[in-house]
Amino acid sequence: MTIALLTDIHSNREALEACLAHAQDRGATRYLFLGDYVGYGADPVWVVDTIMDYAARGAVALRGNHDEATGSARDVHMNEDAQRCVDWTRTQLSAEQLDFLARLPLSAQEGNALFVHANGWDPQGYEYIHGPMEAARNLQVVRARITFCGHMHEPMLYHMGLTQRVEMFSPVPGTPIPLSAARRWLAIPGSVGQPRDGNPAACYATYDEFNNLLTFWRIPYDHATAAHKVRAAGLPERYADQLVLGA
Amino acid sequence: MSTIPAAPVSGPGDGAAPAPATSLHNVSLVPGQVIDGFRLLERLHRGGMAVLWKVTRADLAEPAIMKIPLLGDDPASIVGFEVEQMILPLLRGPHVPRFIAAGGFDAQPYIVMEMLQGESLRARLDGGPLAPEELVRIGMRAAEALHDVHQQQVIHHDVKPSNIMFRADGTAVLIDFGLARHDRLPDLLAEQFRLPMGTGPYISPEQVLHNRTDPRSDLYALGVILYYLATGARPFGAPTSVRGLRRRLYEQAAPPRTRVHDFPPWLQEVILHCLEVDPERRYATAAQLAFDLAHPQGVALTARAASQLPSAWERLRRLTRRMLTRPEVRTMAQQLNRAPIVMAAVDLTQESEALADALRAAVRHVLNAAPQARLACVSVLRTNRLVLETPLDAVGNHRHVLRLVQLQHWARPLALPPGRATFHVLEAPDPAQAILDYASANRVDHVVVGSRGASSLRRYLGSVSTQVVAEAACTVTVVKVPREERASSRSDGTSL
Numbered sequence: 095m096t097i098a099l100l101t102d103i104h105s106n107r108e109a110l111e112a113c114l115a116h117a118q119d120r121g122a123t124r125y126l127f128l129g130d131y132v133g134y135g136a137d138p139v140w141v142v143d144t145i146m147d148y149a150a151r152g153a154v155a156l157r158g159n160h161d162e163a164t165g166s167a168r169d170v171h172m173n174e175d176a177q178r179c180v181d182w183t184r185t186q187l188s189a190e191q192l193d194f195l196a197r198l199p200l201s202a203q204e205g206n207a208l209f210v211h212a213n214g215w216d217p218q219g220y221e222y223i224h225g226p227m228e229a230a231r232n233l234q235v236v237r238a239r240i241t242f243c244g245h246m247h248e249p250m251l252y253h254m255g256l257t258q259r260v261e262m263f264s265p266v267p268g269t270p271i272p273l274s275a276a277r278r279w280l281a282i283p284g285s286v287g288q289p290r291d292g293n294p295a296a297c298y299a300t301y302d303e304f305n306n307l308l309t310f311w312r313i314p315y316d317h318a319t320a321a322h323k324v325r326a327a328g329l330p331e332r333y334a335d336q337l338v339l340g341a
Numbered sequence: 342m343s344t345i346p347a348a349p350v351s352g353p354g355d356g357a358a359p360a361p362a363t364s365l366h367n368v369s370l371v372p373g374q375v376i377d378g379f380r381l382l383e384r385l386h387r388g389g390m391a392v393l394w395k396v397t398r399a400d401l402a403e404p405a406i407m408k409i410p411l412l413g414d415d416p417a418s419i420v421g422f423e424v425e426q427m428i429l430p431l432l433r434g435p436h437v438p439r440f441i442a443a444g445g446f447d448a449q450p451y452i453v454m455e456m457l458q459g460e461s462l463r464a465r466l467d468g469g470p471l472a473p474e475e476l477v478r479i480g481m482r483a484a485e486a487l488h489d490v491h492q493q494q495v496i497h498h499d500v501k502p503s504n505i506m507f508r509a510d511g512t513a514v515l516i517d518f519g520l521a522r523h524d525r526l527p528d529l530l531a532e533q534f535r536l537p538m539g540t541g542p543y544i545s546p547e548q549v550l551h552n553r554t555d556p557r558s559d560l561y562a563l564g565v566i567l568y569y570l571a572t573g574a575r576p577f578g579a580p581t582s583v584r585g586l587r588r589r590l591y592e593q594a595a596p597p598r599t600r601v602h603d604f605p606p607w608l609q610e611v612i613l614h615c616l617e618v619d620p621e622r623r624y625a626t627a628a629q630l631a632f633d634l635a636h637p638q639g640v641a642l643t644a645r646a647a648s649q650l651p652s653a654w655e656r657l658r659r660l661t662r663r664m665l666t667r668p669e670v671r672t673m674a675q676q677l678n679r680a681p682i683v684m685a686a687v688d689l690t691q692e693s694e695a696l697a698d699a700l701r702a703a704v705r706h707v708l709n710a711a712p713q714a715r716l717a718c719v720s721v722l723r724t725n726r727l728v729l730e731t732p733l734d735a736v737g738n739h740r741h742v743l744r745l746v747q748l749q750h751w752a753r754p755l756a757l758p759p760g761r762a763t764f765h766v767l768e769a770p771d772p773a774q775a776i777l778d779y780a781s782a783n784r785v786d787h788v789v790v791g792s793r794g795a796s797s798l799r800r801y802l803g804s805v806s807t808q809v810v811a812e813a814a815c816t817v818t819v820v821k822v823p824r825e826e827r828a829s830s831r832s833d834g835t836s837l
Contacts (some may be wrong), residue, residue, distance in 0.1 A: 253527055256416040269525040
């Protein structure tokens with residue numbers, strides 16, 4: 095079974111559509127959304143509707159910090175511009191959509207994998223996995239062999255073998271990576287709707303459970319239109335620029 | 342096995358960490374036992390890191406090899422096994438053992454692969470120095486195998502005689518990918534271990550410095566093998582300490598001719614070219630090494646061909662240059678792409694002058710984009726199928742020599758340094774087939790060939806370029822000249 099892993103969509107309809115179409119072409123039969131469906135972008139209604147639709151059909155959708163801030167109006171320490179997006183998004187979504195976001199679970203465990211938005215040691219603290227130090231913390235605490243998380247917008251793969259040393263690897267898009275059963279893995283697919291590594295193409299990943307193969311993807315999409323909508327909605331200019339530059 | 346064992350870097354962390362399943366100190370296996378459907382027939386070998394069993398399974402026509410790691414306290418052997426389990430299934434073709442199955446770490450870990458008959462190259466070491474012709478044959482076969490694996494994005498990193506085997510038709514097969522690195526996958530051995538990963542006599546200078554990203558490391562190891570087979574001695578002995586390994590960073594290998602006095606200078610040039618300390622000064626690709634071994638007359642002799650060690654001054658100069666240059670970081674694909682073998686199929690008949698000029702311009706573009714490319718300039722002398730021809734033309738000139746001179750004249754404006762271009766006149770009844778055969782035998786990456794368009798000759802002979810495009814296994818650029826110019830040329834030549 096091929097699982098599509100999508101995270102940090104941030105109200106970007108064009109990017110999500112492109113990734114979902116690609117995943118379907120690749121034979122994905124199961125969808126896991128790792129959180130942050132809203133914030134930054136101009137299409138929260140379409141994006142949340144789509145996630146609700148997938149969830150109703152059996153997909154797993156987890157809660158990210160932007161979803162929490164938007165759905166429950168809880169303060170999760172955002173900068174001023176990000177908070178502006180949260181406030182605007184709350185005016186766009188229906189009560190049902192806000193309730194959906196507020197009630198999402200923080201993590202899910204299936205087989206030998208843990209799925210979580212930010213990290214496996216304290217999902218609700220939303221601390222970032224910036225590098226091998228934080229990755230080691232995750233890999234030492236989590237019992238599952240593979241952790242999939244979002245929150246960081248750059249695709250990255252960490253692994254730890256017998257020596258307990260954590261190595262990091264920048265995945266090559268489109269290359270299936272065999273996840274050796276003799277080590278622990280922490281995979282960050284990268285952001286669908288707000289890529290920040292200098293490449294505007296959307297990020298997501300597929301995991302072939304049977305063959306134990308993880309593939310990271312970069313999907314080009316109409317980022318000019320997505321950026322235009324951000325400006326038209328009166329959201330902070332820099333979130334439009336980021337879509338064009340990918341940074 | 343003489344692989345330098347990597348020292349365990351540290352003990353397991355704080356004890357709270359759940360370690361992967363590794364409590365698999367091998368239970369004793371006996372003939373007749375069945376593992377995942379494979380019946381163990383006979384134990385063939387027990388090395389330092391693994392045991393090899395001959396096995397069979399109902400659906401297999403021939404017995405296969407099952408490699409079972411010895412999972413002791415040495416993490417290096419476990420990681421090495423993980424690496425081979427990751428990389429071997431991805432490799433294809435005749436130069437690697439065919440992967441059949443693998444078993445995970447949750448039960449009995451193993452890899453099952455094709456069983457190769459015969460002995461490894463190691464058996465040839467006992468017979469003393471080999472004749473140069475034999476050495477060249479082995480070198481070409483091994484270089485072919487390395488190039489194939491490199492094109493599949495994998496660096497072997499443990500090329501040594503015991504890891505090279507041969508099929509019945511002579512094809513070299515590389516075995517044991519436990520130290521390998523795939524350019525697009527996580528390197529499980531990167532910086533995990535304190536000691537350099539490799540085998541003492543064959544390890545490249547950059548591997549000693551913990552750089553595992555350069556495919557030319559394998560060319561260094563092959564150079565050591567050829568040196569050993571040529572002289573009966575290894576250029577830097579068989580060091581077992583890091584200090585001993587580091588000698589090769591500063592010292593030059595004694596030229597083979599100081600050990601075997603009548604050793605061919607061109608072959609010494611080739612071997613020492615492989616043994617350059619700085620990978621940038623080695624052959625750019627294994628294909629280029631194979632090309633030189635196949636074309637001794639095209640090897641440009643440098644100071645490396647001399648029979649003495651370079652002077653102290655020269656050595657100091659090289660060392661300084663090495664220390665001052667920062668190596669460029671490239672992916673394997675980039676490294677291979679900047680060093681293709683380009684073939685120019687040149688038609689030198691009079692009516693094709695404009696086309697020959699256009700062809701040269703196209704070749705110049707290709708070479709500009711690939712700074713380490715090798716150019717093979719080829720012209721075909723068309724021979725009749727049935728009539729035995731005299732090699733002399735009407736006025737007594739040797740046609741073959743004449744064509745070779747014309748070919749060199751054609752390439753002169755490209756101003757290529759010695760060693761970058763070679764010249765070949767092929768005599769064949771079918772020019773297109775001759776070009777295709779040459780391209781295939783020499784692992785040509787890019788053929789540049791002219792098309793004479795709608796000439797009467799083309800109608801008579803068929804289009805050479807069309808056949809080359811249709812049948813070549815590599816990229817082909819077809820060069821044309823604008824129609825006006827073509828109209829002015831006559832078309833009654835008989836050769837390409």
